[in-house]
Amino acid sequence: MTSAPLLEMRGISKRFPGVVALDAVDFHITRGEVVALVGENGAGKSTLMKILGGVHQPNAGEIKLDGQPVKIQNVNDALRRGIAFIHQELNVLDNLEVAANVFLGREPRNALGLIDQKKIHDDTAPLLERLGLPVSTHTRLDQLSIAQQQMVEIAKALSLNARLIIMDEPTSSLTLSETKRLLELVCELAEQGVSIIYISHRLGEIDECADRVIVLRDGRNAGELTHDEATHDRLVNLMVGRDIKNFYVAPEAKAAPGFFMARNISSSLHPGKTVSFDAARGEILGLAGLVGAGRSEMAKALVGLDHSPARQIILDGKSISINAPRDAIDHGIYLVPENRRTEGLVVEMSVRENVSLPSLRQLSRGGLIQRKRERDVTRRQVDSLKVKTPSIDSLVLNLSGGNQQKVVLAKWLAMNPQVMILDEPTRGIDVGAKAEIYRLMRALAGQGTVILMISSDMEEVLNVSDRIAVMHEGEITGVLDRADCTEQNVMQLAVGKKIPAAKPAFTN
């Protein structure tokens, strides 16, 4: 490790409409150093790295490479300067062979103007050797495992003479042994003089490979620890401790436990792991966890949108079988999905057509839609939720995010919900609409609906939930009662650590 930094970022600020994503963040890395970048969801890690990768331009601040101030114009500019970004979702073409992927977009030509096959294979082979990847340069990528495809991306970075490689959650879809190999590789690359910025939620991996850890919180520097200082507790302490407003509203009625029981929910994201929990009638159960913990997948599996063979659902003492989404809906179990525009709404249809879509059967006679009833029901929902739309026949496409979310809610509220699962219910909507949605959830719970709220927004989870179940890697690590709902506790559970305050998620 030499002392002169390879990269120095100073006072980097980035504002998006309505949010300050980064506020005067400093960052530096020296040659051959591995720096881990950690923080909660939304702490600004991705934004900072996107600025470094040329995806975003900062509103303020200075970037120095080799001591020279630079402006990273775009992704290609970043690549030219030796900065490579390995994204969580791999950017490979799995219908092409290894060498073709490594040289994609900058294929050397031969005399005939065709791709110089010999050169790309000759140049790729030593890179694979350097990475210890025992495959031929002629192998098609779809023949490789995810870990090997990731190696190909790293090979591509090396072939571009990358001096700095950013890895965003590189191990999220790797097996244990693959993760081990990747961590070894990180150390090897660092010894060869490549600097690595390693973004991860897994504190164990950070302990294994990072020389230094930089913690971000709320778009600001929260602290910096050397490898030896970076204990689990100190890291969590730096990640949390943000200033959280308390706007929790206690439920008026006592919740009735045991109303809803979910057992053995599994999902394709974490095969072999299952989730079981109980929820009370009238409570808002928050589902917290870091991105990739498998909360949304669990929710989809619960309502029959994903295959989950051992799934058992007991509602109000009765076991119900769910084989298709319709079964859950028929029992009043509804999901408001994370992705409004692709899963929650048919945006090119009208407000009316969206609201009535799940309840058309109730609004029809002899298979024909009773148009007056459809309009009446829609208008009632639009009024009671205060959806701002020029007309119930306006396309959902033209509404604001908050109003679109209200339309999704309206779909289900027209049908007397027993259990409502809301996946990131306030993502991308403004403060006013957020407060309305919180009020609405509380009112629904007050009417006896079980509310499950998946949220990655710590403030929201802490303030809206009556209890919080925390997930980590496809399992519930523990459930916190209201009195124990602190950011500290949630974070500990979210990174997979058992704590005494945590209660089991269900009783038999």
Add this chain to the structure above:
Amino acid sequence: MQNQTPEPVGTPSQETALPVSKKPSFIKTLVTKKEFGIFVLLVVMCVVTGLKNHAFFSEANLSNTANLIGLFGIFSIGAGLIIITGGIDLSVGSMIALNGMLLVMALTDWHWPWPLGVAFALAVPMLLGSAHGLLITRFRMQPFIVTLCGLLLYRGIARFIASDTTRGFGDAAGFKTLQHLANGKFLGLPMPFVILIVTSLVMWIVLHRSIYGRYLLAVGRNEEATRFSGVNTRRVIASSYVLGGLLTGISGVLFAFYTNSVSPSTHGNFYELYGIAAAVLGGCSLRGGEGSVIGVLIGTALLLVLQNLVNLLNIPSSLNFAVMGAVVLIGVLTDQIFKNRAAKRIARQPK
């Protein structure tokens, strides 16, 4: 965006509401209606052709054109339904050939009573349609491939079972009755046209007033969100091919009596393309989720008047397809230009 009739939205709220657009005039409602543009085109074409050649308005010509519109319109509605789900059916022409051949054989070779023969001729395309639907939804095959294979397969079977010879009805059992049903007139209108009107009315209700129709449109727009709303999207998509098969079957029976004999290698050739062209001209989007029965009707009429125009205006008949291609291209292009403009206008609106 079309015909937004603004209504008062519940309790006025303290926050600023979206700007409420002015109620559009009746004319504007009509003009922005998707089908209106091509309806105008149809009228203009009829008038121009009629002025250039008075034979256009002769009873014989009108009746003949109406007859053809009936024959082509019925299966075109089926093609439109499938396109609305985001699929396509390329097997229509071959299905009509196979269907016609089976009907001829059932009546002449096997001496079936005609109602049974007709039922058979309707059941076969529905069965084939359900096979298409199954392959597309259960095995996740692409509609284009599945129905392309159907196109090749059914044509081959039709030629094989007939030993590649043209077959006529001769003095088949019940031939006269059926012929009267298929070629006769009702209230002075050719029977296929009457059947088209009835079919259209039924399909209009199905598409624009029934739950099933709403599901068809929703699946075509966004299958995922529709599935999340508890709709069995696979069943909806698969059933559209069965319905398409039924309509193709009806057309097929009528065509067999229109031509009075079935030449297995040419009967129904390219008809799938007429269906697709009519549906697209009528406002169906191949991306799915868009289309109307009235649009498909006008689209079919436009295509057949176009052919009539080629004949009556002494345009070389070799240019027939070229004229059709050009009109479809211009029609869809114009529509797209209007759509792009509308999209831009909306993008400029403050949210």
